Amino acid sequence: MAAKKSSFLKKSGLGQLLIPITALVILLLFNLIRDPSFFSIKVAVNNSGNSVLSGNLITIIDNASALAVIAMGMTLVTAACGGQDISVGAVGAIAGSFFVKILKSWETVTAGSMILAIVVCILTAVAFMMFNGTLVAVFKIQPMIATLILFSCGRSIAYWITGSATPQLSGPIIQAMGMTIPGIPIPTPIFAVILVGIVLALIFRLTNLRLYTQSVGVNQGAARLNGINPTAIKLLSFVLLGMCVAVAAMIGVCRMAQLSHKTLLVDIEMDAILAVAIGGNNLGGGRFRIAGSIMGAYIIQMLTTTLYAMNVATVNVKAYKAIVIIIIVVAGSPVIKNWITSMTNKIRAGKMNTSAAKGVE
Amino acid sequence: MKRREPLTNTQLLTTIAICIFVAMYAIAVIAPVQGFEKFQMFFDLLNDNAYLIIISCALSIVMIGGGINISVGGVISLTVMACSLFLNGTSLQNGFGIVAALFLALGIGLAFGVGQGFLISYLEIQPFIVTLAGMFLSRGLTTMLSVEPVKVSAQTHAVFYAFRGNKIEIPFLGYIAQNGNMIPAKLEIGAVVALAVVILSFLLLRYVKLGRNIYAIGGNQQSALMLGINVKRTRFLSYVISGLLSGLAGFVFLMHKPTGNASVAMRSEMDAIAASIIGGTLLTGGVGNVVGSFFGAMILATIQKIIGMSKLNDSWWQDMASGALLGFFILLQSVVLSERDKRRAKRNDSKLAVQRE
Amino acid sequence: MQNDAVLTMRGIDKQFPGTKALNKVDFTLRKGEIHALMGENGAGKSTLIKVLTGVHEKDGGSIWVEGVEGEAHIHSPQEAQNLGIATVYQEITLCPNLTVAENMFIGRTEGQMVHWKDFEKRTTEILNNLGIPARAKQELSSCSLAVQQMVAIARAVDMNCKVLILDEPTSSLDDKEVEMLFSLMRDLKSRGVGIIFVTHFLEQVYEVSDRITVLRNGELVGEYAIEDLPQVELVAKMMGKDLNDLADLEQIGEKRSAATEVVYEAEQISSSESKPFDFKIHKGEVNGFTGLLGSGRSESVRAIFGADRVTGGKVKMKGKDTKISKPHDAMKAGIGYLPEDRKRDGIIADLSVRENIILALQVMKGFFHPMTKAQMEAFADEYIKTLNIKTASQDTPVGSLSGGNQQKVILARWLLTHPDYLILDEPTRGIDVGTKLEIQKLVLKLATEENMSITFISSEIEEMLRTCSRLIVMRDRNIVGELTGDQLTQAQVMKTIAGGEQ
The missing domain is CATH 3.40.50.300 (P-loop containing nucleotide triphosphate hydrolases)
Incomplete structure (x- = not known):
């Protein structure tokens, strides 16, 4: 029975997602017991006169948008390169600066200037990510170290581009992108996440990206001897991450209707890496599940929102977050997993011969 | 018969770091950048960066063992805050108060080291995530203790305040001021502690079994296990040491700047990682040396100082310079090591051919 | 239990999820003998050795080691070393970033300090004694693979072990080096060390061994003196087939x-x-x-x-x-190419058998033309059948298969591209x-x-x-x-x- 169940989990790929799903369910249950009104969703009219949905759940999904988008890209880089990019926040600030710079070239924000700005924003983020990617893929430098360069100086570059502390943006287009589109009650950033998700899903469907990335991540020498170009795959993962970062940067800029090179997407690299890990992905590369990372992103945001709802001071949220993270990763750790497997086996079999699962890693 | 062995990778990378530090400092003296003509500048670099040097050692030790620890900055902020509150509140207005504060600092560091080490070694959780959680936790606890800055002053704890002001004066390294008085060079206690930490860590890594075991698990964990090394315990201890050192760094920070604050040592973990890398420690493990990390920290400190002293005085220039410097070192090391591998492969080939003749 | 036995293993059981790796296996090693442990891939040789060296823990059975009161409990390689069991593996298991001298002594010295001078002096002596062309202060990674293997053996030799396990030590050595190794083994044998020798080279078994234990499918087939078991019969025992099948060998x-x-x-x-x-x-x-x-x-x-x-x-x-x-x-x-080093260049260990089989064909079809899942499954099934690949399912990670089956998977990968x-x-x-x-x-x-x-x-x-x-x-x-x-x-x-x- 046990074997059957675990093979079912493996086949459907749910095994890896067990921890994030459980964590999500527990968080939801916790909130349900704590305060059922946590889940209430109302229709409210916002200050520009649109009727929009409001409520904690909407806030969580909305606020996690940038994180979810970056976590998707981070998953790919992690899988292909066996390391993480810690410069996503800084590169986001740079891309955001170009975005604002283009928009500020005209008096008002028009559809035309917006399209141009979006293109430039994406190209900038991709270009800087290519720099990281080149260091990693061509010069064979550990991702975390390679991206430490832009991590240290990226925000300074952003400041250098805009030249002022916080340029402001305004206009209906910005509001539509950052808040809601008139007539649609759901915040626009949520659509951005769905769009990125669909694009990635299509890429996985129409190409061999998943197989190639996993092969390179597990054994790049063997991948090369089977005709895969590991350098190209690693670069590609950084290009895709660059696009994700650009989207996240635009979400961040439009939501605040201003650019602060110091606070745009600040500390998001750490949360993104956490999301990848909570999603059950191996930070050492190889097999991956994007769905896990997305779930990780929402778990992190739900945790934050829950803590706010419990009147925990903003500055103290980090400490509680740390404790929950530790609980989640401990629950997902190989040692605990093996222990649980052997315990359940023992209970089922009621015999001694079951500490076996421990032996294989 | 006796022949010199070629430098190991560790030695090679450390040598490069030392040479570049010397060259950079010499240029600053000759250029001249204001302040660098006095020897005091060198001591000031040590005084200001004592905590950074200590956590660079902490980082190097875990990195040599193939791990990472990004909680060091947070642990510093927590210790500084906790010690400030303790010193301001304690009735031990004497030397015991200082000792108690020191033990508090080390205790906090030890707690983080033990906790993180346990999760990483015995529960096999990825070190990046564990220490990231450690960073969140320590930063969060800091603000829980106090959101407002807490200043230790002569009024709140006179003995500590006097103690931290103690400086070691070395006359012959001083300079003659405009009024003709000799101003001796001054070294703070924290800087001496930092130097001691460098030396002790070096000895630990070189002559103590634990140190060599750390190299072994970083070089090849599987082999280390087969060689009979207790891999888990070794890894655990490397995190305990790095935790202890972060606590000590917090105390040193407090002596240099006696104010607890939520933003203390912000992002210093990344500076420490950068210093270790510049000093020749590889993130992949097994290669590195705390002497290199010391010079790595000094190189970073010097470049910041040079920019600070010149007309480009702007924090974003400093960030740009650190980034560029790091990039330069990373590329240099990558080129040097890959050239070396190539030459080695060639030499082994020709050796093989000779044997066959 | 014989009196001259240095190592006795009785009724060893080891279970991995899905497979029974060892089933009540007995093994006896006597003083001063070279004992070949033979079997096909997946027969349980490696598992038995890993149980003995503490890499895996046994699920059942007992181990006795000469000079140790009662049953020996081995939970880690370190404990095995302390009991006088030394192992040299096929893959180099030394640390490349340490010096030769350190690799000789790390993990087995008393006290908390490292005595470099002493280590280096003793290492130089040992290296000279055994005629190994390496220097004590040299970084191990600067030695050739063969020399690294010799250093590993030198380390084991110096440990005054009672039991020396050589797990395919000869696969990266040339003939001269193999001869050197054999004379070393005979020397140790004369000093009373029991040696367990695992190899796939039958000639080598008959050149040095005194006794052979054969395993098949995790079970003991039997223990034989070398003169009682001609080569053909040995092969028959390992494969569990009759002699007439072996005419094919010729x-x-x-x-x-x-x-x-x-x-x-x-x-x-x-x-x-x-x-x-x-x-x-x-x-x-x-x-x-x-x-x-x-x-x-x-x-x-x-x-x-x-x-x-x-x-x-x-x-x-x-x-x-x-x-x-x-x-x-x-x-x-x-053109298809099955590389020399299966682990390093061939298999993609964490990916499934199916993904490993279709990989090359998929790459040839191109990045933008992924196969459907049904196609992949059909291809994988076909080749698992034709090549008789032993795997629990298509989804099993290829890394958990035995060496021979991994090789067949790579072979299937290339055959699929025709x-x-x-x-x-x-x-x-x-x-x-x-x-x-x-x-x-x-x-x-x-x-x-x-x-x-x-x-x-x-x-x-x-x-x-x-x-x-x-x-x-x-x-x-x-x-x-x-x-x-x-x-x-x-x-x-x-x-x-x-x-x-x-």
């Missing part, structure tokens, strides 16, 4: 030398690792590259496949000019006799029935003589001879390898 098929169309032709092809050489192969021909380890035979075929950086030469595929500068070019031209020209570099290394035979048969079958051109490389000359109709002999990275027809005898090959000029 006659496994008909070799063909075909004077048909030239499939692949290279002129002065060279790579960063190999010197320029000319080469061609006909349709349906099986040829071989032979020579000592390091003679450049692997590097030459790698150049053909574009595995290293190609630096020059002209290539024609079926008469048409073709440019091959990377593996992908070679694959498109219809290449015109297939290069097999050491397809039989480190795998059991039965699978070796299967692979040799398959090679001949592919050549005769499907007209595939095949290059077959093996360290065992008999294997090549059995399968190849043309042998290219290499020495010091140059082709020094080409043997066909009557010249294909062991003596002639040896003579050419050694340098027949004199």
Whole structure:
């Protein structure tokens, strides 16, 4: 029975997602017991006169948008390169600066200037990510170290581009992108996440990206001897991450209707890496599940929102977050997993011969 | 018969770091950048960066063992805050108060080291995530203790305040001021502690079994296990040491700047990682040396100082310079090591051919 | 329990999820004997050794070690060492970033300090005694692989162990080094050390061993004195087959030398690792590259496949000019390549058997043309059946299969692409006799029935003589001879390898 169940989990790929799903369910249950009104969703009219949905759940999904988008890209880089990019926040600030710079070239924000700005924003983020990617893929430098360069100086570059502390943006287009589109009650950033998700899903469907990335991540020498170009795959993962970062940067800029090179997407690299890990992905590369990372992103945001709802001071949220993270990763750790497997086996079999699962890693 | 062995990778990378530090400092003296003509500048670099040097050692030790620890900055902020509150509140207005504060600092560091080490070694959780959680936790606890800055002053704890002001004066390294008085060079206690930490860590890594075991698990964990090394315990201890050192760094920070604050040592973990890398420690493990990390920290400190002293005085220039410097070192090391591998492969080939003749 | 036994294992059980790796296995090692542990891949040799060295914990059974009161409980390699059990593994298990001297002493000294001077002095003595060409202060990574292996043995020797386990120690050594190792083993034997010797080279077993224990499918087949068990019978016991099946060992098929169309032709092809050489192969021909380890035979075929950086030469595929500068070019031209080092270059351990099988075909179809899941499953099923790959399911990670089955998966991967020209570099290394035979048969079958051109490389000359109709002999990275027809005898090959000029 046990074997059957675990093979079912493996086949459907749910095994890896067990921890994030459980964590999500527990968080939801916790909130349900704590305060059922946590889940209430109302229709409210916002200050520009649109009727929009409001409520904690909407806030969580909305606020996690940038994180979810970056976590998707981070998953790919992690899988292909066996390391993480810690410069996503800084590169986001740079891309955001170009975005604002283009928009500020005209008096008002028009559809035309917006399209141009979006293109430039994406190209900038991709270009800087290519720099990281080149260091990693061509010069064979550990991702975390390679991206430490832009991590240290990226925000300074952003400041250098805009030249002022916080340029402001305004206009209906910005509001539509950052808040809601008139007539649609759901915040626009949520659509951005769905769009990125669909694009990635299509890429996985129409190409061999998943197989190639996993092969390179597990054994790049063997991948090369089977005709895969590991350098190209690693670069590609950084290009895709660059696009994700650009989207996240635009979400961040439009939501605040201003650019602060110091606070745009600040500390998001750490949360993104956490999301990848909570999603059950191996930070050492190889097999991956994007769905896990997305779930990780929402778990992190739900945790934050829950803590706010419990009147925990903003500055103290980090400490509680740390404790929950530790609980989640401990629950997902190989040692605990093996222990649980052997315990359940023992209970089922009621015999001694079951500490076996421990032996294989 | 006796022949010199070629430098190991560790030695090679450390040598490069030392040479570049010397060259950079010499240029600053000759250029001249204001302040660098006095020897005091060198001591000031040590005084200001004592905590950074200590956590660079902490980082190097875990990195040599193939791990990472990004909680060091947070642990510093927590210790500084906790010690400030303790010193301001304690009735031990004497030397015991200082000792108690020191033990508090080390205790906090030890707690983080033990906790993180346990999760990483015995529960096999990825070190990046564990220490990231450690960073969140320590930063969060800091603000829980106090959101407002807490200043230790002569009024709140006179003995500590006097103690931290103690400086070691070395006359012959001083300079003659405009009024003709000799101003001796001054070294703070924290800087001496930092130097001691460098030396002790070096000895630990070189002559103590634990140190060599750390190299072994970083070089090849599987082999280390087969060689009979207790891999888990070794890894655990490397995190305990790095935790202890972060606590000590917090105390040193407090002596240099006696104010607890939520933003203390912000992002210093990344500076420490950068210093270790510049000093020749590889993130992949097994290669590195705390002497290199010391010079790595000094190189970073010097470049910041040079920019600070010149007309480009702007924090974003400093960030740009650190980034560029790091990039330069990373590329240099990558080129040097890959050239070396190539030459080695060639030499082994020709050796093989000779044997066959 | 015999009185002179240094090690007694009784009723050892070991269960892995899905498989019973060891089932009530007994093993006895006596003082001063060399005891060969034989079995096919997956027979349980490695598991038994890992239980003995504390890498795995046993699920049942008992172990007694001479001089230790009561049952020995071994939970870690360190505990095994303390009991006097030393192991040298096939893969180097030393730390490349430490010096030779440290590798000799780390993990087994008393006290908390490292005494460099002392270590280095003793290491130099030991190295000189054993005639190992290394220096004490040298970083291990700067030694050649063979020397690293010797250092590992020296370490084990110096530990005054009662039990020395040699797990395929000879696979990366050349003949001279193997001879050195054997004299070392005999020396230790005379000093009363019990040696467990695991190898796939049958000749070596008969050269040094006193006794043989055979395992099959995780169970004990029996323990025999070497003189009671002729080689053929040993093979029969390992494979669990009758003697008449083994007649095939001699006659496994008909070799063909075909004077048909030239499939692949290279002129002065060279790579960063190999010197320029000319080469061609006909349709349906099986040829071989032979020579000592390091003679450049692997590097030459790698150049053909574009595995290293190609630096020059002209290539024609079926008469048409073709440019091959990377593996992908070679694959498109219809060449397949099974690499020498299966673990490093062949399998993608964490991916499933299915993904590993379809990988090359999928890459050839292109990045934008993924196969459907049904197609993949059908392909995988087909080849799991034809090659008789033993796996729990298609979804099993290939890394958890035994060596021979991993090799079959890679073979399946290339067969699936239906290449015109297939290069097999050491397809039989480190795998059991039965699978070796299967692979040799398959090679001949592919050549005769499907007209595939095949290059077959093996360290065992008999294997090549059995399968190849043309042998290219290499020495010091140059082709020094080409043997066909009557010249294909062991003596002639040896003579050419050694340098027949004199």
